[in-house]
Amino acid sequence: MRHRMMVTLSILLVAGCxxxxxxxxxxxxxxxxGPTILLSEFGxxxxxxxATPSELPERLVARLAAGPAYRAVxxxxxxxxxxxxxxxxxxxxxxxxxVLVLDLSATVVGVMLFAGDPLEGAPILGExxxxxxxxxxxxxxxxxxxxxxxxxxxxPDSLLL
Numbered sequence: 001m002r003h004r005m006m007v008t009l010s011i012l013l014v015a016g017c018x019x020x021x022x023x024x025x026x027x028x029x030x031x032x033x034g035p036t037i038l039l040s041e042f043g044x045x046x047x048x049x050x051a052t053p054s055e056l057p058e059r060l061v062a063r064l065a066a067g068p069a070y071r072a073v074x075x076x077x078x079x080x081x082x083x084x085x086x087x088x089x090x091x092x093x094x095x096x097x098x099v100l101v102l103d104l105s106a107t108v109v110g111v112m113l114f115a116g117d118p119l120e121g122a123p124i125l126g127e128x129x130x131x132x133x134x135x136x137x138x139x140x141x142x143x144x145x146x147x148x149x150x151x152x153x154x155x156p157d158s159l160l161l
Contacts, residue, residue: 026149026152027149027151027152030148030149030152031066031152031154032066034147034148034149034154035065035066035112035114035147037146037147038099038101038112038140038147039099039114039119041140041142041146041147042119042122042140044142047140047141047142048121048122048123048138048139048140049100049102049123049125049138049139049140049141050123051123051125052081052100052125052126052139053102053106053108056074056081056108057074057108058073058074059071059072059073059074059160060072060073060074060083060108060110060111060155060160061110061111061154061155061156061157061159061160062083062085062098062110062111062112062113062128063110063111063112063113063154063155064089064093064095064113065095065112065113065114065115067093068087069154069155069156069159070085070086070087070159071085071086071087071159071160072084072085072086072111073086077127080126080127081125081126081127081137082126082127082128082129082134083098083100083111083126083127083128083129083137084128084129085111085113085128085129085130087130088131089130089131094130094133095113095114095115095128095130095135096114096115096116096117096118096135097113097114097116097117097118097119097128097135097136097137097138098111098112098113098114098128098135098136098137098138099111099112099113099114099137099138099139099140100125100126100137100138100139100140101139101140101142101144101155102139102140102141102142103141103142103143103144104141104142104143106141109144109154109155110154110155111128111137112154113128113130113135118136118138119138122138122139123138123139124136124137124138125137125138125139
């Protein structure tokens with residue numbers, strides 16, 4: 001059943017994003033389906049990160065799953081990476097964990113923020129700081145087209161300026 005749902009979401013994502021200028025509806029479908037697909041990719045062997053990269057950019061984009069994107073800064077606390085999200089969240093919006101996303105070339109793409117607990121068995125790589133809260137950071141390395149349409153980017157470069 002879960003496999004059928006993922007196939008259906010993938011078809012909707014691809015059908016809704018035809019490579020031409022995207023409509024609000026097509027990108028809306030991508031925004032809803034993409035985070036779910038991203039989480040399902042943790043089930044593919046070899047994609048879950050066991051350790052953070054030795055280097056991370058100073059600035060990243062963090063996106064709330066099916067929500068807005070925020071600027072984020074990267075720092076270290078002793079030997080642990082800490083991603084500081086610039087923005088405020090209501091108590092009922094507070095994410096429970098972050099996913100550091102790397103592409104196949106091991107370039108950091110951004111951080112996706114999710115509600116709930118981190119995926120069972122995924123190594124904790126660091127923390128995400130949101131206001132006074134610290135949430136765990138896990139990671140994945142995958143081909144971006146598996147969860148994101150290039151015409152509807154989850155982690156827009158414009159937020160890095």
